[in-house]
Every structure is written in structure tokens, then in C-alpha cells.
Amino acid sequence: MTISEQAIRANELEAQRLYQRGVAAARGGQRRVAAGLLTRSLRLNPDSEQAWLWLSGVLDEPAQQAFCLQAVLKLNPQNQHALRGIRVLEARGVNPSTIQPAPGLDQTGPVPTLDPDAERQNSWWVNFRRNRHEMNRARLLLWSFPIALVCVAILLYQSFAFAVEQSLAAQTAPTAEVVLAEELQPAPTPVPTIEPILEAEPLAVVESLTVGYLTALEPVRAELRTATASYHEATTRLVGGSVGAATANQRLRAAVDSAITAMDELRPPATLQQAHDDYRRGLELQREGLDAVLAFYSSYEVANANRAALHFQEARAYIERAQASFAAQAQLLAELSALAAQTAR
Incomplete structure (x- = not known):
């Protein structure tokens, strides 16, 4: 045989x-x-x-x-x-x-x-085929692990990108946008009405301070819009894999950090002080969230992913509340200006 x-x-x-x-x-x-x-x-x-x-x-x-x-x-x-x-x-x-x-x-x-x-x-040929089958299975398992890790990283990366886009959407909205009061989260302190404004200082001074503040804030928000657009383009195309994603996060973090520094140099009027603080706090939370994303790309730990998602969610709430206050003050000043233009002199 x-x-x-x-x-x-x-x-x-x-x-x-x-x-x-x-x-x-x-x-x-x-x-x-x-x-x-x-x-x-x-x-x-x-x-x-x-x-x-x-x-x-x-x-x-x-x-x-x-x-x-x-x-x-x-x-x-x-x-x-x-x-x-x-x-x-x-x-x-x-x-x-x-x-x-x-x-x-x-x-x-x-x-x-x-x-x-x-x-x-078993003959040598049967043993050879069996050993080859085991080697192929081990090779398949060896390659499937990094592939699965890359897939998980891509999914988490997409979730991060979506969370960042959602949180940045509020801060890059037009200043004069009208936001319904019932859709807003309650602010820690109520927005001052026109009565205390008139009692505290003349209307012309209030208008001047508010317009000056919003005008100074607009370049900061324009830079954030540009950084957000660049981040969105980089994360959508997934250029460079995890390295490209980390680079895009670093650029966006630098833009957020620059916006915080610029806001520290502004002097908001009393009617916009709370909105100013909320907006700045939202940017700080976004910066912390971006730091957590960068930490995730370094270690791929789930704790960093969860921390980033929480920071982005909290930042969105602060920014939306501040944006509502900005829009309310802009709308109020627009109505007062229209009323003053129609008053007989």
C-alpha cells in the first residue's frame, strides 16, 4: 500500500x-x-x-x-x-x-x-493538508483582529465627527437668527427685559455696547465656521485614516482655543454677560471633548470615547443657550431701531 x-x-x-x-x-x-x-x-x-x-x-x-x-x-x-x-x-x-x-x-x-x-x-499528505488548514485558519484570525479594530475605530470616528458637527452647528449659526423661547433651555438667570435696560442706562448706550460686542464677536465666529468646514471636509473623506483624523482634530482644537483667547479680550455689556459666559463655557467643553478624541486615537480606550461624547453634548447645550440670548438681544435692538426710525422728530 x-x-x-x-x-x-x-x-x-x-x-x-x-x-x-x-x-x-x-x-x-x-x-x-x-x-x-x-x-x-x-x-x-x-x-x-x-x-x-x-x-x-x-x-x-x-x-x-x-x-x-x-x-x-x-x-x-x-x-x-x-x-x-x-x-x-x-x-x-x-x-x-x-x-x-x-x-x-x-x-x-x-x-x-x-x-x-x-x-x-495518517499519511504525510493528510497531515500536511490538516496543518495547512490550521495555518490558514490562524492566518485568517490574525488578519481579522486588526480589520475588526479598524472598523470599530472608523465607527467611533464617525460618531465623534457627528457629535462635533452637532455641537459646532449652534456656535456657527447666524447672529440675527430668531429662536423661539419655548425651544430654549432655561438659562440660569432670566434675560433682562427692556425695562431694566432703560432704567440702568440710556437706550443709545445699550445699543452701542451690544452692537459693538456682537460686531467684535463675529470675526471669532467666522474663524470657527472656517475651521468647522475644514474639519467636516477632512472627516467626510477620511483622508489619511486615523492619522488624518487626529490632524483634523488638532487643527479644530487650535481654532477653538484661539476663539477662547479672543473672547477673553471682549468686554460684554451687562445684558450679554451670561450669554458670553455660556458661550465661552461651551467652547471650553468642546476643547475638552477634542482632547478626549485625540486621547482615543492614541490608546483606543472606550473611556475616552465616552468622555468625548459627554463633553460634546454638554457643550452643545451651553452654546445653544448663549446663541439664543444673542439672537434675542439682536432682535430686540432691531425692533427698537425700527421704532425709533418711525418716531416723529
Whole structure:
């Protein structure tokens, strides 16, 4: 018994799969396809009694059918189907001396049997295939881990980008935008009305201070809009992977830090002091959130991701509240200016 023959006989799973396909083809009326599949199955496992029987049923030549039936009887001399088939072929005049082997099966002698101990020993070819299969599986697991890590990083990165865009959307909205009062979160202190403004100082002074403050704040907000647009473009295209994302976060953090420094140099009027503090606090929380994002790209720890999301959410609340106050004061001054223009002089 050669090593190649041992390897072929050891591949019983492949032989069983071919046998099942051959039986299905025979039942479907595809005799030639069934003959080919059963022949391949018997090459791998000549000891399959049922495969020999099915092959005898799909062959056309009586001599080849007799060859298959005799192979069955060599495996099981008491097989009634094979005995009955041999008798039928002999009645039709098939001469045992003219029996031909089935196509692709040229062994006419007894089917050789392996020693039980030899059957339990795998050939070098079988061991090689098994080891190669294990190596392929280990290689697949080795590559799947970094791929899964990259996918998780991309998902978290997209969530960060969405959170930053949501928080920056409020601070880059137009100053004169009118925000409905019922949609706003309650401020720590109520927005002063026109009565205390008139009592504290003249209307012209209030208008001047408010317009001056909002005018000085507009360049700061314009720079933030530009930085936000650049950040959005970089995060949408995912240029440079995690390195490009970290670079985009650093540029946006520098812009936020510059805006905080510029706000520290402004002197808001009393009516906008609370809004000024809220806006600055929102920028500080955004800066802390961007720091947490950068920490995540360095360590990929989930705690940093959660901390960044919380900072962005809290920053959005502060900025929206400050933006509402800015819009309310701008709307109030616009109404007062229109009223003053219509007053008879």
C-alpha cells in the first residue's frame, strides 16, 4: 500500500460528498452526471458498497454493470440486490469473461483492505493538508483582529465627527437668527427685559455696547465656521485614516482655543454677560471633548470615547443657550431701531 493510496482512502469526507451528489443526480435522471460523480467517489473510497450499487444502476453497458455488482459482492457476498442483478444479467446472456470495468475504475481484482493499525495512521499528505488548514485558519484570525479594530475605530470616528458637527452647528449659526423661547433651555438667570435696560442706562448706550460686542464677536465666529468646514471636509473623506483624523482634530482644537483667547479680550455689556459666559463655557467643553478624541486615537480606550461624547453634548447645550440670548438681544435692538426710525422728530 503506497502513501498516495493511503491519502486517497483517508479522504472519506470528500468521497461521501461526491456520493451524495451522484445519488441526487441519479434520482434527477442525469445518468451521465451521476456516473461521473459516483466514479470519482469510488476512486477515493472503493469500499463504498452503496456507491457501487448506484453506479451499476446508471451505467448503460451490461458488462460494466456486472463489474460493479461483482465489486459489491466482494465487499458483501450476502447483498441481495447485487445477487439479483447478477442473475438478471446472466439471464440476458452476459458472459463473466467479457465483464469490463466501469469507466475510470480499472481495478478488477479484490478490493484491497488496509490493516486496522495502518488505517489509524495518517499519511504525510493528510497531515500536511490538516496543518495547512490550521495555518490558514490562524492566518485568517490574525488578519481579522486588526480589520475588526479598524472598523470599530472608523465607527467611533464617525460618531465623534457627528457629535462635533452637532455641537459646532449652534456656535456657527447666524447672529440675527430668531429662536423661539419655548425651544430654549432655561438659562440660569432670566434675560433682562427692556425695562431694566432703560432704567440702568440710556437706550443709545445699550445699543452701542451690544452692537459693538456682537460686531467684535463675529470675526471669532467666522474663524470657527472656517475651521468647522475644514474639519467636516477632512472627516467626510477620511483622508489619511486615523492619522488624518487626529490632524483634523488638532487643527479644530487650535481654532477653538484661539476663539477662547479672543473672547477673553471682549468686554460684554451687562445684558450679554451670561450669554458670553455660556458661550465661552461651551467652547471650553468642546476643547475638552477634542482632547478626549485625540486621547482615543492614541490608546483606543472606550473611556475616552465616552468622555468625548459627554463633553460634546454638554457643550452643545451651553452654546445653544448663549446663541439664543444673542439672537434675542439682536432682535430686540432691531425692533427698537425700527421704532425709533418711525418716531416723529
